[in-house]
Structures are given as C-alpha cells and as structure tokens.
Amino acid sequence: MGKKKKVILPPQLPPDIPDEEIEVSEEDLDFVNKNIEYAGFLSKLDANLINRHVTRVADYKEDELEALYEKKKRKASLKKSKEEGLQVDRVDALPIKTLEGELCYRTVEESKIAHKESGSASEVKDTDSDKGLVKLTKAERRQKLKKSKKEAKRKAKEEVKETVAEGGLHSDVLAKVEEDLSAQDLFARKKIKLAEVGMALLEDPESNIKSLKELLHICIDEDHNIIKLGLMSLLAVFKDIIPGYRIRLPTEKELEMKVSKDVQKTRFYESTLLNSYKAYLLKLMAFEKDPSFHCIAVRCMCILLDAVPHFNFRENLVAAVVRNISSSDDVVRKLCCETIRSVFTNEGKHGGQVNFEAVRLIAELVKAHDCQLHPDSIEVFLSLVFDEDLGKSEPKEEKKEKLSKKKKRKQHLEQSNQLLVSEGKRRKHELMTKTREELSADLKSVSFAPDSDERRRTQSEILSAVFGTYFRILKHCMNTSFQRPMLNDISSSIGLVHHPLLGPCLLGLGKFSHLIDLDFMGDLMHCLKKLAGHSDSDNDNPSVSLTVSEKLQCCIVAFRVMRNNLDALNVDLQEFFVQLYNLLLEYRPFRDRGDVLAEALKTMLWEGKQHDMHRAAAFVKRLATFALSFGSAEGMAALVTLKHLLLRNSKCRNLLENDPGGGSLSGLVVKYKADATDPHLSGALASVLWELSLLSKHYNPSISGMASSISSKRGSEFVIIDAEKVRSLESEMDEDVIERKFEEHFIVLRDIEENEKLRLELNKTSSALRLYEEYKQQRKLKQKRKQKKQNGG
C-alpha cells in the first residue's frame, strides 16, 4: 500500500531554564521532606534515557531523523512566510482548527498548505475507496474518481515543487526520499490513468472500446496494488458494458460480405470486447495460480460469473469457480459456493446450461478427489431447482400439436380436393406455409428462452449428474467403511473413517427423493442398508466407521425415499427397523445428535402406516427402557413414540397388563430377551412394561404425567391425543413443581449445612472472646508490674 510511514515527532520541549532560576517555595520543600520515601524514584531516573526518548523519536536512525526535522522546520518556515506574505483578513472569517490542531485562516487564495496536509491522508483514503469501488453505484463512482483525480494531480504538483525546493543538502537521504516520492507519484499517476480510462469506457463504451487494451496493459505491472486495482476496475467495466446476449463472431463468409458502416462498427466493437474479455479471463486464470493474487482473481471470476453467466467463455469461468469450491481458504470457498448457488437459483439468466456445466464439473471434482472434499461443495446441490411439471405437461401439448396437425392435414386434404383444379393456387399456398415454417424455426433459434423440450433434456442430464455424484459418495463411504476393518483389525474400533460429504449427500437424497428413477431405487436402498450397518451374514463385523447419527440419517433417508415414491406399493423396510432397534442401544446423549434420533423415531415409527405386532411390541419395550436410562428430552421423545405405537397396535396393549407371558400372542419366544438384535425374536410380548411405573415417579412432571397417563389407560380407554397437545406438554416445564420436589429432597441436606455454618460462626466468636479476655488479663498484669517498678523506683 502506498501508506507513508508517519513518524511522530516529539513535541517541542519547554524552554530550558537554568536550575538557579527556579524558585522553590518552602511549602514544596516541606512536602518533599515529609514524604521522603515516595521521592525515592527520582534518584533512580536515568536522565539520558529520558532525554533520548523525549527529544528524539525512538528507534530511528540519526540522519533520517535529522532529515525529518529539517523537513518539518522547512514546512513551518514556508507556512510562516506564506502566512506573512498573504494578506489575511482575520476579521473576515473565523479560523478553522484542523485535526492536527493547527489554525487555518481563510485567505484570498485557497491555501495550498492545507491541501498538502490533507494530501497524505487522502492518498490513504483513495486506495480504500478504490477497493470498495465494486459496491458503489455508478454516479458515486464517477464522483469519487473525479475527486481523487483532482487531489492526486494537485498533490503531484506539490511534491514536485517540494523535491525541487529541497536542494541537495543530504544527497543520499534526498535520493531515498526522491525514490520514495517517485514511486508514490508513479502509483498515483497509474491510478489516475486507470480511473480516467475506466470513466471514459463507462461513459461511452462504443467509441472508447480500444482503451480496454490499455487497461489490460496497465495490469502488467510490478506493483501488486496496481495490478489489483487494475483487475478490479476492469471487472467493474466488464460488468457494466457486457451486453445481454452472447457475441457470435462473424464467419469468414460474413466478413467478405459488404456491410454498412454501422454494422462494421458494431462488429469491431464486439470483436474487441470479446478479445479483451478473453485476455482478461486468461490473466485472471494466470493470477489464480499466484498465491498473492489468488483471492482477488477468484473474487473477480465469481462476480463475473454471477453477473454475466450468459456471456461467452462462461465454461471457463464455471470451471475456475468450481475448481476453488472446496478450497481450504474459508473466504474463497464461501465466495465460490455462494456464486454457484446464485447461478443455480437464477436459472433464468442463462437458461439452465450453466447449471448443467457446474453440476458436471462438481461431479468430476468429486470423482477426482475421491470424495474427500469440503461438505460445502456438495451442499450447493441443495439449491438446485427442478421443475416437476415439465415432464408432465409436455406430452399433452405434443398430442395437441399432433391433433392440430392432423386437423390441418385434413383441412389441407379437403382444400386440395376442392382446389384440385387450380394448381397454381395450391403451389402458392404451399410456398406460403413453407416460408412460414422457416420463419418460425428461425424465431425459435433466435429467441433466448429455450423451448421446454430442451429444458427437459438439460434437467434430466443435471439430475443424472447429481444422483451420479450422490451414488459415488455413498459407494465410496461403503467401500472405505467395509475395507477398513479388514485392513487393520486392531485399530478398526478406534480409527473412524471420516466421510465429509455423506451428510450433505444424504440431505440432498432426502430432498430430491421424489425425482429418483425407480431403477436406481434398488441400488440406493442396498447402499443405504449397508451404510446403516446391516450385514448379510452374522459373522460380518458391523461397520464401525459411521457414527450413530449418520446411521440414523441413512435410515431416515431410506424412509423418505420410500414414502415419496411409493403410492402404489407399500414396502416394508424391515432391515431398517432392525437397524433402528439396535441403534437405540448405541445412542449416547452427548455424543450423538438428539434431534436426528427424534427425527428417526418420527419418520420411522410415527408415520409408517402399519407395523408388525411383534415388531411394535419390541419397539415399545425398548423405547420404555430407553426412556428410563436417558435424560428428560430423550425420554419424552421415546414416551411420545411409545404412546403412539400403543395407540396404533391394540394387541400391544397386553404389555400394560400385569401378567407376564403374553399368552397365545407371544409366539415361539416365550421369554423376553432384552439383548436380541432382531425385534421379531425378542419376545417382547411376553414382558410387562414395568418401566412405566418407574417413569411415573420421574422428577420431570411432564414425563411422569405422560407415563402415568399411558399406564393408567388400558384397552378401549385409549383416545387419540393430537400432536399439538403432546408438543405443548413437552415444552411446558412446570418449574415450581420441580422446585418443590427438589426442595423436599434437599431440605435435609440444607439444614445440615446451615447448622454447620452456624456452629462455625459460634466457634469463631467464642474463640475471639476468649482471646480478648486473655489480652485484657495480660495487660492488667503488665500495668501492675509497671506500677510496682515505679513504686519500687
């Protein structure tokens, strides 16, 4: 940055006064004498050190310092002379106090000195404002540019003057200063140039299109700041002047043709624009590899892609942005993701082609990086929008067209039959229709909006790419999670394989589940099942790599997919239920996410239409156990689900009866096995829900109320409770009741504590009293002794 290092010079010292002249009053002397111990620091002071720090600027070289002082002095003298020289009409206006505390008098001329002072400050401001250019509106920008130009010019003049005036006193210092100044000067000049050219371009792009090359030329510079500024200003210019259509360069055949002046002009304009745009993009791509320019290059490309996704070379832009989408730099990644997202949502800008391009590139990226990317890069898929009506409305229209064509043909035939005689007329008619068709075809090709047929095709391509990516991620997760235990058996229990993309992938599958092709479904279910931890044979090690939450998410997604696709056939996802049954045991409240568990319970047990009697009973039993062993939130979720299950399955209410055994319903398993992995074989119907009676003594009133309400209602007494009520129950926590309960529990403890405190205080006071007594006695003794001595003496 062009910031001049400001050296803070020490303030002028008060005039030296010899020691003899200082009068010291007697009061002062008295004071010092009284507080002699506080004055000790005075003797330790190092006068030299103080002098150095006060009179000199610390850490600066002597000669540099001297130069600075000289400069300052000169400035002051200059000011003085000017002030003297100018006829200041002091009565006319009040002086202005600047920030530095100097008084400025309004003079007849505009004082140049004031500008000089503000020159360095404005320079800093300048660079800042240039940086923020992109966000400013055009009008603001113009003003800023003009202002900065003026100021910079003035400053340049002055600086030249200054250098001339300085005259070779200290030649080496001067050279240095000059160098510095010239660099600054150059910088300022370049900036002005940039601003001028940019302004001209914006004002009249048609006539000034050539200056784009000039701008590009400026960007080849040694100074990084200039390059950055150049890139940014070019970005602003391009963003503004790029037309709303795609430029197609004229073919050679077209070039040969003679055209009017206007057409030639536009052609020239377009070709220059395109060429310079290409050059600019190339430059950006080159800078992208340079670590010092990486950020700004990516930012430029993102803004360009966001602003002009319809224009030429967008493929390269998309490619560059996608390349950085999983960058380790947070800022760059966020920027890229935002851009891609906005491209996905603003499909109208480019007609869907860029969507496909981006999705394809991301898919390739995932493939190339072996699914080890930042989850953000897949999360952008979630903002894709698919038009579901596209596929449905089309065939009807086609039919209509066909019908109308048939009608036309019929009419045509009739007409021809009628007009068989007049051949000439018929020919004319044919010619007319032919030309009309050609015209409509031309219109179609010219018009920007692609027809729905094409849109449908691109959409299906996008879909297949997205799902391809998702499947790749799933397969990858599966492979790694199943290879791991084999590769290193010892560390398999410890070494968790990280799947960064699985979360967003599952989310996406859940969101787009209604669009999955039925053929894919089998594979998808198979993958999810494997990921959820299902193993075909019992000797297989269950995969350890996925966390419980991830497994639960797999189950949820499987259910969503099934529910969204299956209106006709009701498929029972038995394996997933088995997984859920086992995962309930593996759940730990602080390690795993409770909301996922609640979601799983809801999607799998609430919304499922029917359940096997045995399975429902097993779940009821396990949920009751679960509620007993975890906190109130998990317990509530489990209890609500349990209640729901009991409402749905009348036969499971046998669990609420007091006699174990289950009678004829219990099936082949006569005794309840709490550790069975298959809910069908657990024999839960043979058990009794004794957990509920324990839960009805839970400290949380809502849970205890819930449990007692479940256990008290039997058989036909069950009434359906709406979910709202349950939710409100869940949310409301009667603090008072809890407090009262806790109070009862802890009242004894508190009493004990208070007693101890009181006892301690008592002890303290009594010991203090005792000490005082002793002290008194001893004092008396001493006094007596003294008296005796005096008497004796």
Add this chain to the structure above:
Amino acid sequence: MRPLDEKETTAVFEKLFKFTGPNLKHIVERLATEGPDEAPGRYCFRLHKNRVYYASESIIRRATNISRDRLVSIGTCIGKYTNSGFFRLTIQSLDLLAAHARHKVWLKPTAELSFLYGNAVLKGGLARITDNTHAGDGVVVYSMSDVPLGFGVAARSTQDCRKADANAIVVNHQADVGEYLRNEEEL
C-alpha cells in the same frame, strides 16, 4: 424314527433357509420349552414314515418308548418326502416359519380368500411387501391383522413388483391354512 442323514439334513435346511435366511440358526439353537425336564434341551429334527418332525429332545427321548408302527406323530411335522424323493414343507411348519421369516407379504382382505383356496398371490391383492425380496425367496403370507395364512415362493422381486400390472403373480402358492380343511386326510 431316526435322525436325518446328511443328505436329508441339507435338503431340509436348504428349504428352511429359503424362508428364514440367517435366522435358521435360531431355529436350530432354540431352547426347548416343552417337556418336564429341568434343563431345557434343544430342538431336533427326526424322520418318521417319510415325514420330518421338529421336536424337543425330551419328547423324543420319551417317544422312543413307543414302537415304530404305533407312533403317529411327535412334536411338529414340518414337511415330508414325496414319493419321488423331494422334500416339501407342509402347512404345519407355518408357525415356525412365521416366527423367523425374513420376507413377508401382507394381503388385502379381499385377496385373502383367494389365497386360502390355493391360488397364487396377485399384485392386485398385495397390501405390503418386505423390501429387498428377490425372485425365488421364500415368503410368508400374512393377513392385514398379522395372522400368518401360508407361505410360497416370490415370483418377482420387490423392484419388479412396482412395475408389474395388477394381474401379475407375485407369490407362487406352496401351502396355506386352507389345507387343514381341504387335505385333512393327507396331513
């Protein structure tokens, strides 16, 4: 009455495995609940007069007291050898299969009667089907109120079921509880 030889055992287990999959282990290792013995024994398979019985050890031990020609049945009959030497599961094995089945099919109430008369299950009568069923798997057929009605062999997988039309056969009939009436004398 004698234990099954190796060939017979594989035949029986193969049939059972079609229906139960890995749950076959539970069938074999189940602890017996019948008989007066203190220590519960295991269940075992016995062949008697071309029929295969599934009975607890204690019952089998007691059954040895009865002469071969007088013994009609022990435990549960789960299947029989046909005259041509093939093993077939009979309807009596339904309880055992239902408890350990992997693939299930639920029938709509309207389709129950047709199945109980010995007909195959059509797509139109299908209310629910277990996911991941493949063609050729053994399937236990249930009514909507979870009462096992019989069993059969899946004619098409769950995937194919979705696309099949209403008259397509989903499960080929093997045995149903209607046989208790229809073929009373054979059982």
